[in-house]
Amino acid sequence: MTLRKVPVRVDLVIFAIRDGELQVLLWQRREAPLKGAWTLPGGFVEQGEPADEAARRILKEKTGFEEQAYVEQLFTFCDPKMDPRGDLVSIAYYAVVSASGESWDGTFHAARKAPKLVFHHGQVLDRGIDRLRTKTEYSTVPLRFLDDEFTLSEVQGVYEVLLDRQLDKRNFRRKILALEAVEETDDERRVGAHRPARLYRLSASRPYLLKEKGILFPF
Amino acid sequence: MTLRKVPVRVDLVIFAIRDGELQVLLWQRREAPLKGAWTLPGGFVEQGEPADEAARRILKEKTGFEEQAYVEQLFTFCDPKMDPRGDLVSIAYYAVVSASGESWDGTFHAARKAPKLVFHHGQVLDRGIDRLRTKTEYSTVPLRFLDDEFTLSEVQGVYEVLLDRQLDKRNFRRKILALEAVEETDDERRVGAHRPARLYRLSASRPYLLKEKGILFPF
Numbered sequence A, B: 001m002t003l004r005k006v007p008v009r010v011d012l013v014i015f016a017i018r019d020g021e022l023q024v025l026l027w028q029r030r031e032a033p034l035k036g037a038w039t040l041p042g043g044f045v046e047q048g049e050p051a052d053e054a055a056r057r058i059l060k061e062k063t064g065f066e067e068q069a070y071v072e073q074l075f076t077f078c079d080p081k082m083d084p085r086g087d088l089v090s091i092a093y094y095a096v097v098s099a100s101g102e103s104w105d106g107t108f109h110a111a112r113k114a115p116k117l118v119f120h121h122g123q124v125l126d127r128g129i130d131r132l133r134t135k136t137e138y139s140t141v142p143l144r145f146l147d148d149e150f151t152l153s154e155v156q157g158v159y160e161v162l163l164d165r166q167l168d169k170r171n172f173r174r175k176i177l178a179l180e181a182v183e184e185t186d187d188e189r190r191v192g193a194h195r196p197a198r199l200y201r202l203s204a205s206r207p208y209l210l211k212e213k214g215i216l217f218p219f
Helices: A051-063 A121-138 A141-145 A152-163 A169-178 B051-063 B121-138 B141-145 B152-163 B169-178
Strands: A005-018 A021-028 A042-044 A070-077 A089-096 A107-110 A182-189 A197-202 B005-018 B021-028 B042-044 B070-077 B089-096 B107-110 B182-189 B197-202
Touching (some): A005 A051, A005 A141, A021 A051, A021 A152, A070 A121, A089 A121, A121 A152, A152 A169, B005 B051, B005 B141, B005 B152, B021 B051, B021 B121, B021 B152, B042 B051, B051 B070, B051 B089, B070 B121, B070 B141, B089 B121, B089 B141, B152 B197
Parallel strands (some): A005 A089
Antiparallel strands (some): A005 A021, A005 B005, A070 A089, A182 A197, B005 B021, B182 B197
């Protein structure tokens, strides 16, 4: 038996909410094969580097974001026929970043109306959208679309985009506060002539999953 | 930059329900390093072989089961420090098989009281148990613990093991039939002096996920 030894890639679905919709960062190939075709950002894992670190490194290269971004492994594609550049393993991740970034390497596209992607990247994107939808039901991952401090209106805006419907403001506030998913800060933000809005942050006691306690986001 | 080229393994969490509990098939290492230590079954992906096929191949070698088993990718471990045999990628899968198999290569252990496993295998097992619990809530994966035809009592038995509590027989039957997850066959099975029990099979119209329709198993 010949052992199959292959290079390992990480490929990233990088989500942000921009212009009131879920968007994904794409990149146009600058070299053959398929020069000009759209791809997900990605790169090869280096000698001695765990894949998780490679995903964080590439995320930083493409967006400038480090710890504040949420990164989660999605699925691994390992089929000798999937990539014309040769046999490889592609470990796919998805990342959730705030729209406030300024050093994007690539362009954003509506996630559900993205251009055709090369290789297996269309499947990766589909899995990313599906996972994000699932996590919207029982985790605080959607809050990672916001900066470290945010207003409750901003939180509501994120959920309205992800759920694709309008939510009642009073109900939404009552529920998100009851879940203890966010906590008040001492800061306020004034926008225009409105009353200053209280700023919140991700609750330290519930940093990620609400699933353990059997709580579904009831929005 | 030196490209990291590594062998690819698949490692399998093979679940069956035996002796009224969730069990997992383990294997004792026959060679150094760590001779005698417990591991998950697994093996290297061969030249030209997709990882999914490797998982099916190894499942067949270890259990005799082919198509009738449910197999799903779990998580990929890729850290140069995790395995003393050298740098590699381990793509973990879990499989759900019926207890009626006869060609087990390994021994079964209670999944939640398994002996200490080598390398990263303890983490793989934990993820497998967690994923199976999640899938119990919204998929028909638990039905794959049964043979192709089964009685409703057997289905109830599977859910009682996975949920770790007794279920009311009348309620359970009403709910599982309302979900249309199973369908009647023309066959019956007689056990002892009891009335013959109707045999059911997995519903062709809902072979796997009920999630798309927003249905949670309400048991």
